[in-house]
Amino acid sequence: MSTLTRIPPRGDRRAGIVAAALELFADKGYLATTMDDIGRAVAMRGPSLYKHVASKQDLLVEIMERSIATVLRDHRIAVESTDDVREQLRRAVEAHVRFHARHRLEAFVGTRELRHLDEANRAVMLSLRKDYESGFRELVERGVAQGRFRVGSVKLAVYSILDMGVGVAVWFREGGEFSVDEVAYHYGDQALRLLGAD
């Protein structure tokens, strides 16, 4: 702890605006959210936001970039934490589910508002999402090659596992019937069953 006077963090205002935008985009949708709505949520007028952000589109881009970066990093950490393919798969699914439980709103906005990203940014996002999917596909393929998984179709199994995790963002509630850990564990288990693991 330094004894120097704490300088009020400068980026804070912007962070608050992004957070408000996230909540509104998730709740009402990108198009239905106005700059005045976002301004009201951070106690200023719509036009004042332009001192902190370049445009409404900018807010959407920032939300999406942060979101995909988080999920890709968590995935990488999960896969690198062990050599056993079954355990890698379980941890990757758990990371996937944890993300969709903890960052529900980001997950929503990330998929539902993709079409409102401008061309260039949408292409980047789609490509990163493809990378993420590929990570799972390689994992499952390796598991099949090692005789650890038995699936009717790798592609369909991967889609199924990813989609069931995505669905968590829809119904999960902090403080609800299940904790994040419980959901992550159950989904990891279900994924392994679906893969006919071991």
Added chain:
Amino acid sequence: MSTLTRIPPRGDRRAGIVAAALELFADKGYLATTMDDIGRAVAMRGPSLYKHVASKQDLLVEIMERSIATVLRDHRIAVESTDDVREQLRRAVEAHVRFHARHRLEAFVGTRELRHLDEANRAVMLSLRKDYESGFRELVERGVAQGRFRVGSVKLAVYSILDMGVGVAVWFREGGEFSVDEVAYHYGDQALRLLGAD
């Protein structure tokens, strides 16, 4: 075959408008679709649409109502077609997946544009969707009670099975790598594995 002159079907115009609206709502989103867009798709001007439909909202309601009615009917048929709970579950999953493959656009609009339904209609839709979910839950609970299924959590298993089917609407393409039948079969299989069936 009657020899009387065929009278040009009267409801046809409206059906074409609804079909065009469905495609546009799915592609661009409800808010981003204008009445002029829909008009252009059926070779008329936006204002002319009001001779056939009461409002843009009306089109959304009609699309959603038809969609949920179809899926509920298919589900009922599947469940009533056999007494064996394992087979009922498989057929219900297959019906669920078939719907999401064959009616991709309806499925999209049905979930993504729910928030743009006016209050009263949204309440009805949410209730019908709850009914649908309950149908699956009862099926799984019965299977567990009969010792045919073994799950960590009925609720999580049902969410997972439904969500993986919903995901089909995102990637499925007519004439693509998998036929509707293949997808339905594989997903039925995956659901049974996930339930630890038999």
Added chain:
DNA sequence: CCTACCGATCGGTAGG
């Protein structure tokens, strides 16, 4: 089924 148009909304800028 069309043109003309109303009333309202909205992202963003000007200019303090």
Added chain:
DNA sequence: CCTACCGATCGGTAGG
């Protein structure tokens, strides 16, 4: 950070 405002868009109506 605010008020005033521009320019454009849009659902729906009027009145043929």
